Amino acid sequence: xxxxxxxxxxxxxxxxxxxxxxxxxxxxxxxxxxxxxxxxxxxxxxxxxxxxxxxxxxxxxxxxxxxxxxxxxxxxxxxxxxxxxxxxxxxxxxxxxxxxxxxxxxxxxxxxxxxxxxxxxxxxxxxxxxxxxxxxxxxxxxxxxxxxxxxxxxxxxxxxxxxxxxxxxxxxxxxxxxxxxxxxxxxxxxxxxxxxxxxxxxxxxxxxxxxxxxxxxxxxxxxxxxxxxxxxxxxxxxxxxxxxxxxxxxxxxxxxxxxxxxxxxxxxxxxxxxxxxxxxxxxxxxxxxxxxxxxxxxxxxxxxxxxxxxxxxxxxxxxxxxxxxxxxxxxxxxxxxxxxxxxxxxxxxxxxxxxxxxxxxxxxxxxxxxxxxxxxxxxxxxxxxxxxxxxxxxxxxxxxxxxxxxxxxxxxxxxxxxxxxxxxxxxxxxxxxxxxxxxxxxxx
Ligand code: ATP
Numbered sequence: 001x002x003x004x005x006x007x008x009x010x011x012x013x014x015x016x017x018x019x020x021x022x023x024x025x026x027x028x029x030x031x032x033x034x035x036x037x038x039x040x041x042x043x044x045x046x047x048x049x050x051x052x053x054x055x056x057x058x059x060x061x062x063x064x065x066x067x068x069x070x071x072x073x074x075x076x077x078x079x080x081x082x083x084x085x086x087x088x089x090x091x092x093x094x095x096x097x098x099x100x101x102x103x104x105x106x107x108x109x110x111x112x113x114x115x116x117x118x119x120x121x122x123x124x125x126x127x128x129x130x131x132x133x134x135x136x137x138x139x140x141x142x143x144x145x146x147x148x149x150x151x152x153x154x155x156x157x158x159x160x161x162x163x164x165x166x167x168x169x170x171x172x173x174x175x176x177x178x179x180x181x182x183x184x185x186x187x188x189x190x191x192x193x194x195x196x197x198x199x200x201x202x203x204x205x206x207x208x209x210x211x212x213x214x215x216x217x218x219x220x221x222x223x224x225x226x227x228x229x230x231x232x233x234x235x236x237x238x239x240x241x242x243x244x245x246x247x248x249x250x251x252x253x254x255x256x257x258x259x260x261x262x263x264x265x266x267x268x269x270x271x272x273x274x275x276x277x278x279x280x281x282x283x284x285x286x287x288x289x290x291x292x293x294x295x296x297x298x299x300x301x302x303x304x305x306x307x308x309x310x311x312x313x314x315x316x317x318x319x320x321x322x323x324x325x326x327x328x329x330x331x332x333x334x335x336x337x338x339x340x341x342x343x344x345x346x347x348x349x350x351x352x353x354x355x356x357x358x359x360x361x362x363x364x365x366x367x368x369x370x371x372x373x374x375x376x377x378x379x380x381x382x383x384x385x386x387x388x389x390x391x392x393x394x395x396x397x398x399x400x401x402x403x404x405x406x407x408x409x410x411x412x413x414x415x416x417x418x419x420x421x422x423x424x425x426x427x428x429x430x431x432x433x434x435x436x437x438x439x440x441x442x443x444x
Contacts, residue, residue: 004140005041005132012088013050016069020052020092021134023065029056032116032131032143039127042152043182050092053119053131058082058096065094098122105166106233117145124171125178125190126151126158155184165197169234172197172264173242180255198263240321243268247301250287253280256305269320271313272305278372279304285371295367299327303334303368311335326362333365337372344369345378352421354381355389366390394420395431396438404435406442415441 006014017033024031032053040047054061059075062082066073071084071092081095099114100122109122116131123129126148133141142149151158157179165171172194179186186194246255253276259265260274282304286297306314314335318328343357358366370382396419398412406412419437422428428437 002141005038005142006134006140008044009041010048012086012090013048016071016086016090016092017050017134019069020065021136021139023061023068024054024134025136027056027061027064029054029061030116031055031061031134033134034119034131035123035128038130038132038142039148039152041132042127042130042149048090050090052092052094052134053097053116054094055097055116058094062094102163102167104233105163106169109167116143120145121160123160124164124168124174126156126160127178127184129160151187155182156187157184157190158187159190159193162193165193169197169267170238170242172262172267173239173246173259176255176258176262176264177242177246177249180251180258181249194262194264198267236320237322239268244298247298248296251283252301253283269317271309271317273308276305278307282368282371289371295364299330299364300368300371303331303337303365304372306331307335307337309335327364330362330364330368333361334368337369340369341373341378344373344381345375349381350425351381351384351389352424354385355392355421355424358382358385358390389424392420392424394423394434396434400435401438401442404439404442411442 006017009017020031033050034053035051037047037050052058058080059077059082062073062075062084065071066084069084069086071086073082073084075082079095081093084092084094086092097114097116097119098111099118100109100111102109120129120131120143126146128148129146130148131143133139133143146160147158157175159165159171159175175186175190175194178184246252246259249255256265256276256279259268265272265274279301282300286300306317309317314332318331323331340357340361344354346353358369361369366382366386370379370386373379373382394416396416398408398416401412401415402408406415415438418441419428419434422437423434428434
């Protein structure tokens with residue numbers, strides 16, 4: 001009997017995709033779950049990120065699913081895609097099957113409507129190029145055109161055709177990410193192609209190693225020699241998106257060590273630090289850290305590998321990629337960690353003094369400092385700020401001070417800050433004590 005790949009999915013997802021299958025039957029089109037979710041069902045890994053491919057227009061279909069199931073729908077007519085949201089937190093992307101071709105290496109692909117097979121063929125690796133049908137007559141059946149199931153069993157990362165890395169060099173980062181996350185290995189033919197894609201322009205390309213997988217002939221129009229330009233054609237933000245995903249993985253140091261060994265770290269940035277000991281230490285601490293260390297994992301990892309970069313290199317790194325203002329500020333702040341932690345290790349330091357040192361830093365920088373800190377006393381100081389003092393407010397405000405006769409202006413802020421410091425140090429507790437302290441300060 002044919003295996004049903006949907007028998008083990010999460011109950012709520014099961015209900016949603018069953019409804020989608022029924023809606024597809026009613027509309028007379030085919031619907032499939034595809035990509036990462038199929039890979040993770042096969043590997044028994046949790047994944048709530050669901051992509052659906054339809055053979056037939058996706059937007060009207062998404063709208064009818066939303067009507068039938070009570071989901072909220074957002075449509076993107078310019079891309080022919082739609083997103084459905086369910087109140088319990090599930091998000092689902094729908095897109096009509098498409099084929100892609102690359103006008104030149106590293107360019108953004110040109111997209112046309114296609115069959116499911118075309119849609120699977122445009123994907124990165126065989127394990128990510130499988131689908132499971134949701135229609136009643138083929139409910140739960142796997143579509144595996146390129147040997148993804150066998151590769152998943154043999155723990156192999158394999159591209160679908162020999163131009164894959166030059167079409168899209170960001171796949172170099174993706175191959176390492178899946179290899180390290182799943183503890184798979186990039187199989188020899190794919191590894192040969194990856195190394196070839198990394199060779200500097202002008203060097204001989206040589207034959208790829210190993211055997212090719214069963215795959216349709218490569219498509220695309222670009223000619224001999226153009227592969228070498230692939231790197232330059234990819235805009236930094238596209239690498240950066242993938243690099244961030246890598247930095248957010250568990251144990252990113254393993255991913256980066258592998259990238260370095262392949263000579264591929266430079267495709268992100270030539271100045272990146274290549275010693276990942278600090279990153280490893282930070283990650284070990286992060287894995288033991290209490291839940292309330294809420295932080296962006298990728299940014300913490302990035303801080304650990306950019307901390308000792310020279311100022312000039314760090315600034316040019318921050319200019320190269322699309323960081324938000326607060327992100328680049330946090331990363332620049334983290335580059336001063338050594339100095340800040342030294343100040344925090346002073347033998348006599350009140351809680352309000354620690355507050356004064358840490359207050360200018362963004363939350364991610366403070367989280368990083370906490371993970372970076374030693375000895376214990378410094379960890380405790382950062383912790384105290386992080387958990388308690390950062391959120392402390394006075395129980396009096398400027399209006400109270402005006403009523404005390406303080407004229408509007410800078411002085412109000414100064415007094416309020418002093419009262420805040422007194423509260424942090426436990427020298428004033430309730431509003432009454434704070435008003436008394438403020439009055440005394442105003443009289444000075
Ligand atoms: P993750 O668990 O990290 O989210 P994922 O496989 O779902 O893994 P996504 O980046 O969300 O990763 O991509 C979803 C799917 O889209 C992939 O499984 C793959 O089929 C396809 N895909 C994504 N990026 C590429 C790419 N650069 N080239 C080809 N196919 C890609």
